[in-house]
Amino acid sequence: MPEIAEVARAVHYIRKSLVGKTLAVVKAQDDANVFGKVGTSAAEFQKALTGKKVEGAGQQGKYFWMIMSSPPHPVFHFGMTGWFHIRGQDSYYYRSKNEDEEEVWPPRFSKFSLQTAGEPKVEAAFTDSRRFSRIRLVNCIAEAIRDTSPLKENGPDPVLDKDILTAEWLEQKLNKKQVPIKALLLDQANISGIGNWVGSVTLTFTSIRLFDYELSKMPLLFHSCDEILYNARLHPEQYSNTFTSEEIKRLHTSMMYICQTAVDLLADSSKFPDNWMFKHRWGKGKKDGPAALPNGEKITFLTVGGRTSCVVPSVQKKTGAVAGDMKKRSTSSDSGDVKDVPVNKQSLRKRKAAVATKSEETDEDITERKKVKARSRKPIQVKEEILDDDAGDISIKAGKLTKEKTSKSTESKATEDIAAIRPTRRSSRQTKPVVPL
Template sequence: MPELPGKQVYLTRASSFLCSEVERARKLIETACKGYKIKKVSTVEDKLVYTGGITHHEFAKELEGRTITGCERKGKNFWITLTGSGRLPMAHFGMTGMIQFKGQEPTWYRRRPKESTDVWPPKFHKFVMHLEPQKGSVSDEARELAFADPRRFGRLRLVPSPVEDHPPISALGFDPILSYPSLEEFKTLLLKKKATVKGVIMDQSFSAGVGNWVADEILYQARIHPACPVQELTEDQIGELHKQIRAVPEKAVEVNADSMRFPEDWLFRWRWDKGKKQPGGAKVKNEDGEFVGMLEQLKPKDKDFLALPNGKPATIEFIEVAGRTSAVVTELQKMPAGVDIKPKVTKGSKGGKKSRRGKADSDSVGRCQARQDCSQKG
């Protein structure tokens, strides 16, 4: 099978999907499958992944014989549009979900040694669509599309059209790429909340598609502490937050969610080793224990640390906010004066330095320099 349309890139796995990663999958499906007829759907029983009261047999039966007209997305959910009056297939990747075409690399996947794309159907697959070209389809060759999910946190469902009128899409907030509110609308929505700013922007009913690391990136670029209560934000901070909630996902979409092309001054490029001295070829995992990538590929070449505006190394502190491990650059992301929120201690912290207590709405752990050697004690 020839290369599918679009550049095939290898992606690092971040801690959770964001709209840019799902947007990449959406584009791939639309580009490679539009005009194809679903000849057959082979499914595997999984009562966790198939949700909404459907069985895997019902999922297959409702799709077979219909033609793909496109693929759409909101937040972290995407759905394939089809001819006919039946329901539409919708997917959510969860932590480890992925799509894969036969003979091609999966979407969110970095192949380890001895693994091969020649194995088909892929391990942990939930369905395989057998696609038949039609007059007007994007190619005249048969194709096979699989959805796989090793850890089974992904979801597959059938949703009536228009999907925007039905859960889960009807319950989502604005999409930073597709339906961004004005500053005044954003401010009104934000100030209705009474939680930490990170907790709010990760709430899918507020902003659909913002995952853990991208929330940290937004707040770092906006120079806002993730544990700051939204009611304590200044007018300038609200304006900068409004700007960055759009700018960060837009940049990720622009580079096709290829993390090796993220800007060198993004916190993303420096957060993964948590200050531990280790070789550049070391494997890096996120807080969920999932493989993210090789350290030497995540960090920019010829740079040893995330630099502050004055050129000195930034200090990255790891705390827990809204139930998630959060990276904070302490010199630039400060809590407002007078805000005193008691921290907790995260069990099993992998911080490169001794934990220290600080002001956050939960755990404060692993203060470290963003240098590779992390030699200075905190």
């Protein structure tokens, strides 16, 4: 999933190519997921942008938007495989199989395309092969975009909100929760923009088949969360409220450094520092790939809840309680074979079915799921009232046993009739009443 740095790259190219230009042609393809799930349609999007001038662009974490000459303004989320293309420009960083390959336009899996008025014309398109991206319209002034949903439900941006996301703020946030530190950092409600893209997808750049879609060009993405924790020398599964003030300061410094550097470099991984774990982690899954950093420190992978964490145990030591039920895949120092450490199998089996669906969730889906709370249904209870008074004729009315005044001579007959028509435990059918001889 594109994270803070990749989104910053997209915003950079929007500002460079579209800001100050009027959108003469807007073509959108209706998509029940991309548009429909956030209450927008392709027709509404097309109408809202056609003839408008792009006056700016902004970002908060994984969300970004274009500021139009008048509301509404489009707000975007890339989901798993979304991207914003500018025709004729390398708007995202990738390694192409054929550098001389002619660009296909509009690109495959386009959700909308734009063309500016005047000369030179600029063409742009938004693509998404897996349809987890979201495109919505927000009807507010430009200055209030961050104060509307879904942005207002997200935490501060490590690059844009340094005045909010201080070391003191982070310490308070960590101490209020008892969750693995990585889970806290990945929750966009806490901090915006930090992510955990599945590494196996980004290993091959020439030709990838992903869920029946062939992606000949993939952006090179990095795990900002793993990089932050490695740089801070913290274990990803240690509970958030077990870190010392000194460790939290290291985490804050690492977060600011990693996010700012990646954004400044516009997610161009070829320019990332050589001492970043990103440069060496891709040995996972490769037959002859490295299983260690250049200095010899071993790299291991922890799989927790369907998410993979890259860890250097000699650097990221556990200094407090850690989450249980972990499946650890580590490299043996003798043979280099991958071994599985026994865990609570029953717990893992129960979570297996949920993991497949959970791994497909985007931040959008998680935010919506948190908003919806299941309501418990109260069981319907049928009360039976049997009165033990000496006198009274018992009759059945609307599922309730009641009594009426009558003579003692008829009491035994009424009691027999009720016993005969009352349902048994094994069957809801009524038996024939006993008729006295």
